[in-house]
Amino acid sequence: MKAIGFKQSLPITDENSFIEFETNKPSPKGYDLLVKISAISVNPVDFKIRQITAIDSILETPKIIGWDAVGIVEAVGNKTSRFKAGDKVYYAGDITRSGCNATYQLVDERIVGHKPKKLTIAEAAAIPLTALTAYESIFDRIKINPETDKGKSVLILAGAGGVGSKAIQIAKKLGKLTVIATASRPESEKWCRDLGADYVVNHHNLKDELEKIGYNQVDYILDFVDLNYYWKTATEIIKPQGHIVSITGSDKPLNLNLLKTKSVSFSWELMYTRSMYETDDMDRQHQILNEIADLLDEGTLKSTLTTTLEGFTVDNLKKAHQMQESGKTIGKTVIQF
Numbered sequence: 603m604k605a606i607g608f609k610q611s612l613p614i615t616d617e618n619s620f621i622e623f624e625t626n627k628p629s630p631k632g633y634d635l636l637v638k639i640s641a642i643s644v645n646p647v648d649f650k651i652r653q654i655t656a657i658d659s660i661l662e663t664p665k666i667i668g669w670d671a672v673g674i675v676e677a678v679g680n681k682t683s684r685f686k687a688g689d690k691v692y693y694a695g696d697i698t699r700s701g702c703n704a705t706y707q708l709v710d711e712r713i714v715g716h717k718p719k720k721l722t723i724a725e726a727a728a729i730p731l732t733a734l735t736a737y738e739s740i741f742d743r744i745k746i747n748p749e750t751d752k753g754k755s756v757l758i759l760a761g762a763g764g765v766g767s768k769a770i771q772i773a774k775k776l777g778k779l780t781v782i783a784t785a786s787r788p789e790s791e792k793w794c795r796d797l798g799a800d801y802v803v804n805h806h807n808l809k810d811e812l813e814k815i816g817y818n819q820v821d822y823i824l825d826f827v828d829l830n831y832y833w834k835t836a837t838e839i840i841k842p843q844g845h846i847v848s849i850t851g852s853d854k855p856l857n858l859n860l861l862k863t864k865s866v867s868f869s870w871e872l873m874y875t876r877s878m879y880e881t882d883d884m885d886r887q888h889q890i891l892n893e894i895a896d897l898l899d900e901g902t903l904k905s906t907l908t909t910t911l912e913g914f915t916v917d918n919l920k921k922a923h924q925m926q927e928s929g930k931t932i933g934k935t936v937i938q939f
Contacts, residue, residue: 603627605704607664630679634708641727641938643670644922668701672727690717694731696877715891718898725905728934735873736769739847743869752778755820760827762790767906774798908933
């Protein structure tokens, strides 16, 4: 089968940053599905993994990355029960396994959903990773209850990004929250408003920007951009007994003492946790993706696809990575096979 991978962590402009090669088509066992891939989406995690995997060495076998895909089930393992050959599926995969930058991939059915029926292949490929991350942040980490938490305020840092774009919709439509998103350019501000944000503020001078719209403090903060940069400000603007969730990590220790007097909760969110550790509730991602598919089909949520590149080629994969590395992309970028 055709695959695109890398043997060394190189600048994306380097000729060998990605290479095309042939490898054996895998066979499914256990809970695995063998999926013939129709389209993939590229996320920040893709270029981050590419940049750190082989810095000081050259891999013998090219590494295949990529974690957002839509495709058709071709074969199933002996423990599967949720899917059959011919089913159209979408998923965000498992970071510990070979990725979706290939014509075929094995993926555990417990983290796979049925493709939304009314969406195109490209529209559906833009969904899984960001939707799961946003949904888990809101409902599994903060544990929002739409009945009791209705109207409470959530600040979404990087509202126009892939995860932020889904979080705006999920927080507003499902969580019934008052959504404040950050954006600094006219086009990204409009994007956030069109997705349903009640307010859009510039991330520069964030405290002052929030005060202008009448919010000295907020109930919840979702960090989808840079926890180190926003940490001190976040601890100041979070309400007592509030909750902060971050997906970005930190390259230095966080001063959690800044949250103590307010009894504020803090959570990390990593969409891959369930698949990495095969947690008892691993099947929840299957359930979430099916729920998201229904919401997309009924029009409650919408795809955040903004760019479609035609053809599974090295050049298109490089272009998609360059777009992500720029930090200026709005919505999602998809490569259609």
